[in-house]
Amino acid sequence: MGKIRFRKTFDPGNGLTHRHDQCPHPLPRVVRPAVRGGRTTRLLPLAALLLSSALALPGTLPSAAKLRAQASSTSPVVASLPTGAKLEVKRCTATWCNVTAAGKTGWLPRGSVKVNYAACKTLATVGLTNIRKDEASYTRGLDRDGDGVGCDKTG
DSSP: OOOOOOOOEEOOSSSOOEEGGGSSSOOOOOOOOOSSSSHHHHHHHHHHHHHHHHTOEEEEOSSOEEEESSSSTTSOEEEEEOTTOEEEEEEEOSSEEEEEETTEEEEEEGGGOBOOOSOHHHHHTTTOOSEETTSTTOOGGGOTTOSSEETOTTO
């Protein structure tokens, strides 16, 4: 039995082209991910879930506060959190932060949420920018220009 000759080229996925008329083995089966309806699209929601939890930052509550259902002081209270409660900060607006604490998700006033990070780039992933001096997350290290606002465009 002689060499098996194929006239097709084969890209094994690493960018290298392999000519099968120059080797003795048969053309290998190539499994490519499905674009629609296949395993790849079924994994996309899972990937989004993992990324969203990866973007949350750990934080604490310097004083007791009420976790609200919506970003409003008139919204129903989801839970009363004690001083020092551990938080998972998901995202912040100019006045409120969406957090998970004690197994419940809700909103806390942004000024009462303490997130300890030395890099503004990290804090910005959850929307913590322009951190005022009266907010719990403010540190002098975040305020490079000394204007009382940390992680602003100039600092």
